[in-house]
Amino acid sequence: MADEALEGEPLAGLRIALPETRQLDVLAQMVERRGAETWRCPLVSILDTPDQEAVRAWLERFNAGAMDDLILLTGEGLRRLAAAAEREGCHEAFVTALSGVRKITRGPKPVNALRELGLKNDLTAEEATTEGVIASLREHDLQGHTVGVQLYGEEPNEKLTGFLRHQGADVDTVAPYVYADESNREQVEALAQGLVRGELDAIAFTSQAQVKRLMDVAKGIGIQPAVTEALNRLLVVAVGPIVADRLAQYSVGVDVMPEESWFMKPMVRALIERLAR
Template structure:
């Protein structure tokens, strides 16, 4: 028997714009079904008037200190400056400044540009960089901070309160997606219970999902699902901040990396699976599939709702009206579900599981999992 991939049977939502293909491929390699709805759009660097203006401002009045926060952002800034015929001037200006780098990737990008950082923190924490600056003294200093996707409001405001003049350099600025249809479909899947996990790789994407839900008049409904029924995974604490602020529990890997995020999901989701014995078989309920003695068996949504109800009370007979209520809640219908619909769902469940032995009919009473006697 071949080993089942850790995320087989699970559907994972991806909200990323940049590196969405990479994240999706990593998830699919571990067996997941991926639903992509980009929550943001990246403004191309070469077309970003704000980045051009910030670069010109830095060249006119060089900064005493330049903070490089990300490797990809720093490299992109230099490449864009080359395209505007400002690259050489920018490198000379940076070389004459005190360069601080946040983390090894930013340090690598600085050195690849032929520059040398003055200081880098032990961690990859903005807080440690800020603490170093404040201890060094910033009153009266001009400090350029390379941003990456989201404002560093607390960081910048603290420096200004301490007397620094701060120039924000907005590399990779985010805006709303030009086509919101994929994100709308992703939110529909969230509300319909068709996702097992939702991933975020940037704080702007998290904020955009909440704004889109509010725009559609489904804010509270989406929040209820994110808080109680869906596993929400963020690449790191900065990304998680907009969600944590509205009470959404999240999981994050120890290191803020896409690969680590996927590995975290591949550990946490299978650990949440429901496992029961039925007949001589072991069942493991995953997303929209069941492992029957280690073999993956896709199960349609309505029969899966029935299977989950039966597995929640293994061996107990559930009457047809109870299972009808399960199907009604699953479908979102207001009218009752008749016994024929229950029988149809059970029949489809048995077909999906590949055997009639696991779900027993209790004459005139209902259905039960064939739990062996203890």
């Protein structure tokens, strides 16, 4: 559907929860201009990891040429690494080293972050998931390679690192950022209870960390099963397959997701297309 589909008020009458943090105002304006009423509840924020020494040590190894490949799971991670390199006075060395390794990306966001540094990726995951990265690397000879892995938050991603080691690679991980709670617990509890009471028509998740926070808080007040049931009654919107996979872990189905280009504007367009059926 062309961008004209975003004109007018195709979302009139829809009350939608937005757990987004960094671009909450942008997303809210995008749907409110199309007639939706929003329930704003930022669930998480992203911070530099407190273990900056580990990031510095990883950058030293990377810049010294210790790695053959680098798997970039998020654009946020690459930007945080570049910012850390800037602080350490080794940004030029970092970009030079980055240009010399094979760069494997999961999804479009790390591709965009590479482009900001004047670089391109060398291998794109078949799907923007851990399984997609594994599938794309399965036929490549990794024996004796040292593979850097930029992690998603603090999650160790043992499925990916285990696969790499099974293929004969040495793995060197780095976690440049962490997720922190954004809204206070009472606000998240109110959102969970509002879902159970049926006060919403839709919810749009833009990161898997948002899903986890909502479910953790719901579990803490004893209503996680009810929240799961409530989510499966309304329109659940996911920005991409990583978020959809996390929702599936909680037995929540996704009704709306862009077919490609996993960003907010395509997500809103996909919602409009869904409602137009």
